[in-house]
Amino acid sequence: MKDCSQCVVRNSAICAALMPDELEVLGRLGRKQRVSKGQTLVWEGDDSIIVANVISGILKVSMSISDGREQIVGVVFPADFIGRPFGRKSPYSVTALSDAELCIFSRSSFDAFARNHPALEHKLLQRTLEELDRAREWMLLLGKKTATERIATLLLEMSIRLGETGCSVEQNELNEFALPLDRQQMGDVLGLTIETVSRQLSRLKADGVIGLPDRRMVSIQDRRRLQDLSAAA
Amino acid sequence: MKDCSQCVVRNSAICAALMPDELEVLGRLGRKQRVSKGQTLVWEGDDSIIVANVISGILKVSMSISDGREQIVGVVFPADFIGRPFGRKSPYSVTALSDAELCIFSRSSFDAFARNHPALEHKLLQRTLEELDRAREWMLLLGKKTATERIATLLLEMSIRLGETGCSVEQNELNEFALPLDRQQMGDVLGLTIETVSRQLSRLKADGVIGLPDRRMVSIQDRRRLQDLSAAA
DNA sequence: TCTACTGTTTGATCTGAATCAAGGAAGATC
């Protein structure tokens, strides 16, 4: 790592917990790496070798059954942390959904560093707690929501998380954005098939709730209505 | 708290990270409390006032939609930690499934103590990471598994988690145990209706995979077969 | 411009689990 102080996610990644001198030490443990769309960094069931901060790009966290069924259990944005620290095996895969830049650490050296830097572990704990909240919210979706509710929830979630991406903390819900997922991946996040995803989107478009300028773009025309359809708590 | 050194979960709860003198300080912040079956300690959406260690008993963590649909997003056993530290609101409810004994802390005093005791935060981080792994495993179940696979997975999970309960670390998979959940609650964990749960159990019994001596008891007759049916990764 | 390809939409049909509807069993209460 050349110079963490110039890093675009310097203030929002967990590294924000560190003082400049500590950051420099951590920086020497890491290396910046580009990964291209579709590349898998971590394989489900393999030894947990690496962890990383996401500098740019979007990745998916997924688990699967031996017959090929796959569930996406997390979507990772810039400034987020990936990998399974403090554990021998990774129970899930991590794959780039777009070209991405990462700041990679060997798990063992990261673990050792973190144990000696409580402020960093504290940030990591906070993030893990937030990730757990999100996972549980999604369990409610997967266990109890209808197809329409699932799609509406996903679109709202994307409009929020894509809006807070980057280095600033400003929160602006986007009303037009490019989905980082194709239809199949949307299905794999929502526990639905590609056909059901497509039909539900077509219906929301026909009802004037959203617009679909092209395959990846979504515009939210009536956010209030989308919120009602999402069956938020 | 009278005397943490005598606590039955002393060595398996997160308190195990503390030295005797630190433990005494934490002990003075907590109080032991009994809660009875059905009682809710934390309400979804309310301020996160308390956190606790479970000394005995079993509790559920649940989230719901305004129209009453409920998803159980976690089942909590002795020595586990409950509540949402480091957050203003609790996104989920916590309710006792059996009579239980807890060691309760005000969230603010626990948060402050934890921030000054990195070893405790480290334990909490490890537990939160494990809880996240479990939540994601369950997302796979809710998103992709069939009713039979879900029931088989639940029974195996229960046989393991009930077997490791208590103060020792010994891991023995139980082949006969009392379910801490009624049929409705099994449905709420699995994203199924009570009727489907009942039918699936009847079928497993008819096939000789399990026995059902009474409403709550389950005996596993053919664990291998149950494992095959569970569609484990 | 034609062809191939990849991702998406739309239609027809099927099916696993939900819903609706009785019954039955095991405690609890009187």
Next chain:
DNA sequence: GATCTTCCTTGATTCAGATCAAACAGTAGA
């Protein structure tokens, strides 16, 4: 020991979403 009450099981029917099957729209190459 009769009567509730609660929880569970079983059967009949329905339905949301899966599956099967084409067709369509961009995009990339040749």
